[in-house]
Amino acid sequence: MIHPTIRRVVRRIRQLAKRAGHWRLRWVLTNFDAQHQGVEYAYETITRHRAYAPWANDKDFFAVYKIARLHTLVGVERCYELWDLIHNLSSLKGAVIEVGVWRGGTGAILASALARTRPTETIYLCDTFRGVPKAGRHDSLYRGGEHSDTSIAHVSGLLKSLSVSNAVLVEGVLPDQTGSQIPPGPISLCHIDVDVYESARDIVAWVDDRVPPGGILVFDDYGFSSCVGVTRLVNEIRETGRWFSIYNLNGHAVLIKRPPDPG
Numbered sequence: 001m002i003h004p005t006i007r008r009v010v011r012r013i014r015q016l017a018k019r020a021g022h023w024r025l026r027w028v029l030t031n032f033d034a035q036h037q038g039v040e041y042a043y044e045t046i047t048r049h050r051a052y053a054p055w056a057n058d059k060d061f062f063a064v065y066k067i068a069r070l071h072t073l074v075g076v077e078r079c080y081e082l083w084d085l086i087h088n089l090s091s092l093k094g095a096v097i098e099v100g101v102w103r104g105g106t107g108a109i110l111a112s113a114l115a116r117t118r119p120t121e122t123i124y125l126c127d128t129f130r131g132v133p134k135a136g137r138h139d140s141l142y143r144g145g146e147h148s149d150t151s152i153a154h155v156s157g158l159l160k161s162l163s164v165s166n167a168v169l170v171e172g173v174l175p176d177q178t179g180s181q182i183p184p185g186p187i188s189l190c191h192i193d194v195d196v197y198e199s200a201r202d203i204v205a206w207v208d209d210r211v212p213p214g215g216i217l218v219f220d221d222y223g224f225s226s227c228v229g230v231t232r233l234v235n236e237i238r239e240t241g242r243w244f245s246i247y248n249l250n251g252h253a254v255l256i257k258r259p260p261d262p263g
């Protein structure tokens, strides 16, 4: 471990290097900082620039988002990606699951998109509604119990206000307490927004066999330094080679199930 003052100086130089556009120096210092803190994953502030924003003139999305945004921690670019992925999956059969609902914002967006594209399909919105369980040694910020400031009634109210009727709310730890409440059958998309390693690992182990080729796992927390356990888990899954993986700079990791090996 290096002295905190040296670390502060390195950070300051890194900020100045960023401002001045010295990318090489910035990367060298980020790497130095990460290595001397003994962390495995480096994080940087990604420069924001003017970028294509398809959500800005998508009236159908906006009609949902303008309400859902008051009930979510997730930024518009990731909310729009969930909306868009459901539209892209319209020909794949299978339920949708969200684990990590909190006050229901992203769940409402997924449910609304699903109702438009596959009206007979169900979305299961799973949460303890008592805060994050299973925080452990792989997690950087979470200690357990965060995000308990919600309730089933709150989420039901949100869904009702959007006239969404295809969602089933499932209360308890998934899969340990509630896995058996989800009827058997394929799962076309699972949105995992649970913040910590063990919880995400157990959900993936439970859902894996039920995701058909072309089905998708979306990890909300992959890109965030507050959720380093999820970064670790997704990198472990990527190493198995069983999923196509898309690293999105909006923070998401998107994994798409590969077809079985013909050999």
Ligand SMILES: C[S@@+](CC[C@H](N)C(=O)[O-])C[C@H]1O[C@@H](n2cnc3c(N)ncnc32)[C@H](O)[C@@H]1O
Pocket: 071, 072, 073, 074, 099, 100, 101, 102, 103, 104, 105, 106, 107, 126, 127, 128, 129, 130, 131, 132, 133, 146, 147, 148, 172, 173, 174, 175, 193, 194, 195, 199
């Ligand atoms: C960051 S919040 C979800 C945010 C939400 N998607 C949004 O739109 O803002 C994380 C949630 O995951 C839930 N959670 C974590 N692990 C879980 C598990 N194994 N089963 C059920 N809920 C879980 C916590 O209770 C918490 O409400």
